[in-house]
Amino acid sequence: MKKQSRFMAGALVLVGVVGYLAVTGMKDSMMYYYTPDELAAKVTADPSARQLGAKVGGRVVPGSVRFDARTLDLRFEVVDIASGRTRFPVHYNGPLPDTFEEGRDVVVEGRLAESGTFEATTVLTKCGSRYEAADEDFRT
Amino acid sequence: MTQIGEVALWVAFILALWGMALGFAGGRRGRGDWVLSAERAVYAVFGLLVVSSAAIIAAFVGNQYGYRYVAGYSNRELSLFYKITGLWAGQTGSLVFWGLLLALFASIAVFQNRRRNREFMPYVSGTLLLVLAFFLGVVLFASNPFQLMDFTPADGRGLNPQLQNYWMTIHPPTLYLGFTAFTIPFAFAVSALLSGRLDTRWITTTRRWTLLAWFFLTNGIIFGMMWAYVELGWGGYWFWDPVENASLLPWLTGTAFLHSVMIQEKRGMLKMWNVLLILSTFLLSIFATFLTRSGLIESVHSFAQNLTISWIFLGFLGFLIVASAALVWWRRDAFAPENRLESVVSREAAFLLNNLVFVAAMFTVMWGTMFPLISEGFTGQKISVGPPFFNRVNIPLGLFLLGLLGVGPVIAWRKATGRNLVRNFRAPAGVALAVGAVLWMTGVRNTYALLTFVLGSFTMTTIVVEFWKGTRARARIEGEGAFAAFIHLMERNRRRYGGYVVHAGFVIIFMGFAGSAYDVERQVSLRPGESMEIASPFGHTYRLTYQAMSAYPATNMTKVIASVDVAKDGRRIDVLTAEKRAYKQRDEVASEVGIRRAWNEDLYLILAGIDDVNGVIRGTNPRPLATFRVLVQPLVPWIWVGGMIMAIGTLVALWPGAEPTRPVTRQRVVRAPKVAEPEAELVEA
Numbered sequence: 098m099k100k101q102s103r104f105m106a107g108a109l110v111l112v113g114v115v116g117y118l119a120v121t122g123m124k125d126s127m128m129y130y131y132t133p134d135e136l137a138a139k140v141t142a143d144p145s146a147r148q149l150g151a152k153v154g155g156r157v158v159p160g161s162v163r164f165d166a167r168t169l170d171l172r173f174e175v176v177d178i179a180s181g182r183t184r185f186p187v188h189y190n191g192p193l194p195d196t197f198e199e200g201r202d203v204v205v206e207g208r209l210a211e212s213g214t215f216e217a218t219t220v221l222t223k224c225g226s227r228y229e230a231a232d233e234d235f236r237t
Numbered sequence: 238m239t240q241i242g243e244v245a246l247w248v249a250f251i252l253a254l255w256g257m258a259l260g261f262a263g264g265r266r267g268r269g270d271w272v273l274s275a276e277r278a279v280y281a282v283f284g285l286l287v288v289s290s291a292a293i294i295a296a297f298v299g300n301q302y303g304y305r306y307v308a309g310y311s312n313r314e315l316s317l318f319y320k321i322t323g324l325w326a327g328q329t330g331s332l333v334f335w336g337l338l339l340a341l342f343a344s345i346a347v348f349q350n351r352r353r354n355r356e357f358m359p360y361v362s363g364t365l366l367l368v369l370a371f372f373l374g375v376v377l378f379a380s381n382p383f384q385l386m387d388f389t390p391a392d393g394r395g396l397n398p399q400l401q402n403y404w405m406t407i408h409p410p411t412l413y414l415g416f417t418a419f420t421i422p423f424a425f426a427v428s429a430l431l432s433g434r435l436d437t438r439w440i441t442t443t444r445r446w447t448l449l450a451w452f453f454l455t456n457g458i459i460f461g462m463m464w465a466y467v468e469l470g471w472g473g474y475w476f477w478d479p480v481e482n483a484s485l486l487p488w489l490t491g492t493a494f495l496h497s498v499m500i501q502e503k504r505g506m507l508k509m510w511n512v513l514l515i516l517s518t519f520l521l522s523i524f525a526t527f528l529t530r531s532g533l534i535e536s537v538h539s540f541a542q543n544l545t546i547s548w549i550f551l552g553f554l555g556f557l558i559v560a561s562a563a564l565v566w567w568r569r570d571a572f573a574p575e576n577r578l579e580s581v582v583s584r585e586a587a588f589l590l591n592n593l594v595f596v597a598a599m600f601t602v603m604w605g606t607m608f609p610l611i612s613e614g615f616t617g618q619k620i621s622v623g624p625p626f627f628n629r630v631n632i633p634l635g636l637f638l639l640g641l642l643g644v645g646p647v648i649a650w651r652k653a654t655g656r657n658l659v660r661n662f663r664a665p666a667g668v669a670l671a672v673g674a675v676l677w678m679t680g681v682r683n684t685y686a687l688l689t690f691v692l693g694s695f696t697m698t699t700i701v702v703e704f705w706k707g708t709r710a711r712a713r714i715e716g717e718g719a720f721a722a723f724i725h726l727m728e729r730n731r732r733r734y735g736g737y738v739v740h741a742g743f744v745i746i747f748m749g750f751a752g753s754a755y756d757v758e759r760q761v762s763l764r765p766g767e768s769m770e771i772a773s774p775f776g777h778t779y780r781l782t783y784q785a786m787s788a789y790p791a792t793n794m795t796k797v798i799a800s801v802d803v804a805k806d807g808r809r810i811d812v813l814t815a816e817k818r819a820y821k822q823r824d825e826v827a828s829e830v831g832i833r834r835a836w837n838e839d840l841y842l843i844l845a846g847i848d849d850v851n852g853v854i855r856g857t858n859p860r861p862l863a864t865f866r867v868l869v870q871p872l873v874p875w876i877w878v879g880g881m882i883m884a885i886g887t888l889v890a891l892w893p894g895a896e897p898t899r900p901v902t903r904q905r906v907v908r909a910p911k912v913a914e915p916e917a918e919l920v921e922a
Contacts, residue, residue, distance in 0.1 A: 103581050108593055111637075115597045115630060119604070122629030123622055130609070130619035152621065166848040166862045167762050191760070192845030192864045195817070195826035 128152045128206060133175060133183040140209060152206050153215065158184060159199040171220070178202060185209070189217040196222045239301060242292025243383035246333075249285035250377055252278045253370035257363050264359025264431065275362040276347045282369055283340035290337050293330055293382050297323040303389035306330060306382040312393040314793040318406070319396055325409050326400055328530055328546075329382040334410075335526065336372040339417040343369065346421045346446070354442055360428035368420055371553050379545040395793065398820045398827040404464035408457060412484055415454025416522040419491060421446040423519035426512050430564040435508060435571040440498045445891060447515075451495055452887040454488050459880040470828035470843050472758070472868045474876065477627040482606040483525035486599055490518040493595035500588050503650065505575030509565065510592070512572075516561045521599075523554060528606075580652035587645035594638050601630045636688050639747055642740050643696030646733075647703065664702060669695035689751035693744045700737045707734070727889060735890025742886055745879030752838070752872025760845065762864045773869045779840055780804040784812075786847065786861050788854045794820045797853055799844050799863050803833060815844035815865070819854075834874055841868040
């Protein structure tokens with residue numbers, strides 16, 4: 098019986114270590130999903146929320162896209178898809194994502210800086226093809 | 238004609254329900270004739286699913302775009318090859334395909350056991366038919382591939398470009414083969430619970446099925462990594478994406494099961510644990526299939542969101558969990574262990590730790606994957622956790638496992654003595670320290686990479702020593718040459734030595750993973766004629782010169798191709814091309830990367846952006862600015878080599894033939910010709 102409990106103690110240590118790693122790992126990699134409206138409300142209510150990673154789904158404002166192909170500096174504005182109210186500038190450094198264009202829905206990941214610009218580490222274009230087409234879509 | 242496929246589905250569904258009822262009732266009442274009917278229902282369902290699948294393929298090949306499914310995943314320009322794979326390109330078809338594979342395995346299992354294990358078979362057939370009925374029900378009521386639209390479009394919408402890749406033909410089927418094959422040991426476990434025969438019989442009789450399932454699942458996951466590596470163009474092979482994670486979950490519990498059954502076979506321990514592991518493995522296979530299809534969690538791979546299917550799957554999963562738990566509880570007294578753990582320093586303890594690691598990894602992966610749903614459910618705020626979370630937990634677990642891999646197979650059963658430990662681990666520990674020292678001196682400072690190589694070489698040495706000892710002993714006793722002794726050693730103990738080979742492959746894969754600590758990445762924009770340099774951690778430098786950009790029209794897309802000269806330390810060695818493909822049908826763009834593979838590293842070239850694509854396509858811009866992402870990825874080739882070694886090792890263990898108890902009869906057969914030779918001469922003379 099003593100051997101069993103010695104093994105259990107070892108097992109508990111292992112589980113404890115895994116738990117510790119999991120909790121600290123969570124803190125470092127949490128990403129909050131927001132719409133632009135929600136992010137604006139959150140930051141107004143609690144300025145420290147800027148520090149958290151955020152994943153924001155919005156629509157690229159037509160006419161706002163500036164891209165420098167040499168330096169790969171991409172700047173554009175996103176607007177809340179549903180309300181059309183909140184809009185803020187996004188800055189990203191990297192190649193234009195495939196199928197990125199004005200009026201598209203995008204998901205940007207990053208942090209909202211003090212300046213009010215969203216510093217994105219990733220820009221993903223939402224791809225319509227993953228959704229199943231309605232019958233009408235086949236009439237072309 | 239195609240509608241025959243739908244009729245076949247209905248008949249199969251009804252037969253599956255009927256057979257299931259007969260199987261369970263026949264087992265309870267001891268009616269052999271009912272059980273026989275249930276078994277025939279399994280064969281019939283398989284036949285009907287063949288008809289149905291053939292009808293779907295025929296609809297694809299025959300361009301029958303009145304079918305919603307065909308119109309959604311094909312078009313006239315699609316090659317015949319991808320029309321055939323259309324069977325599993327989309328949600329509805331892939332569910333039929335799942336059913337087809339399961340029915341195939343179920344038929345084989347029923348046929349194998351037509352004379353043996355008769356006390357198990359009523360419930361085995363019943364359980365298999367239950368799962369089949371479920372999938373057929375989902376197809377018929379929520380996701381019918383034979384659904385006609387009220388008009389027939391002239392052409393379909395084509396296939397998602399990322400699926401137009403040769404891996405498409407082999408990655409999903411391999412994964413499905415793995416998922417479905419786990420249903421067989423699951424069915425035997427359920428049958429053992431229902432019939433109360435909870436000795437090791439259900440395990441030994443499904444040993445090969447478990448290995449087969451593991452073989453397919455492992456390869457399916459590795460093929461998925463290869464696909465992501467060449468097709469997604471992100472420069473990696475694993476992203477902790479929900480769907481990738483989903484396939485990893487049953488792999489983790491399945492691998493734990495593969496090991497823990499050995500404890501039950503040898504020592505009569507862990508009986509309930511083994512039942513729980515195989516139940517979980519099957520449940521997680523269903524869960525993985527569900528997660529891919531529900532669209533509940535955002536993923537690059539998921540099919541379209543479908544709420545009906547989500548509810549049906551959740552209902553079925555809930556039912557399976559409750560039913561399994563109830564069965565285990567009902568039989569709780571039958572699991573008494575025949576032995577107890579005698580020492581913490583023993584093979585049993587090593588196996589238990591192995592199981593603990595796999596199950597802990599499974600829970601953390603599950604937690605991280607489901608976290609967006611969990612957080613939304615409890616706080617209303619959707620939060621996801623990214624790769625840092627998964628890496629933080631799983632890298633240390635993997636390293637622990639890597640060391641355990643060297644200890645487990647060599648340490649003594651029951652209780653290892655100090656002498657046993659010193660004798661077995663002196664040499665491996667010496668080699669490991671030497672490898673660590675050499676790496677340190679050559680400048681390797683990354684902790685994870687160092688640990689991987691130190692622990693990996695420790696484990697590798699124990700494996701080599703095992704082969705060496707076994708071969709030497711055999712060569713001496715049997716008087717064979719070294720090579721013959723080596724081959725015969727493997728032949729006689731396939732499971733053991735096949736297992737060692739799998740372990741060796743696993744170590745090599747981990748060494749490949751460790752290379753990622755030294756990935757180098759650069760991103761530049763260039764005009765034709767301009768160059769960039771990137772240094773490899775192995776000390777040499779690549780110089781890439783962007784030569785030209787050209788556009789080619791192809792059947793269903795326009796390819797824009799950049800060609801890049803590659804020089805290594807000033808010597809021109811290769812030309813790489815990287816492409817952007819604009820697909821006509823779906824208004825989509827995909828990237829094709831250029832990879833130069835060497836024995837120790839990959840040079841990975843991504844055409845990330847083109848300044849004036851339209852100018853290139855029209856031919857008006859001969860010198861477009863292009864953005865390249867270039868990566869040097871050390872040791873990546875070894876991941877694929879390790880994967881291949883693992884597959885070979887599994888096949889060795891899996892290959893039909895000598896069971897461990899039969900060497901005596903085999904020897905007689907082998908030696909017979911020697912005796913017979915002189916006799917034959919006499920007869921001729």
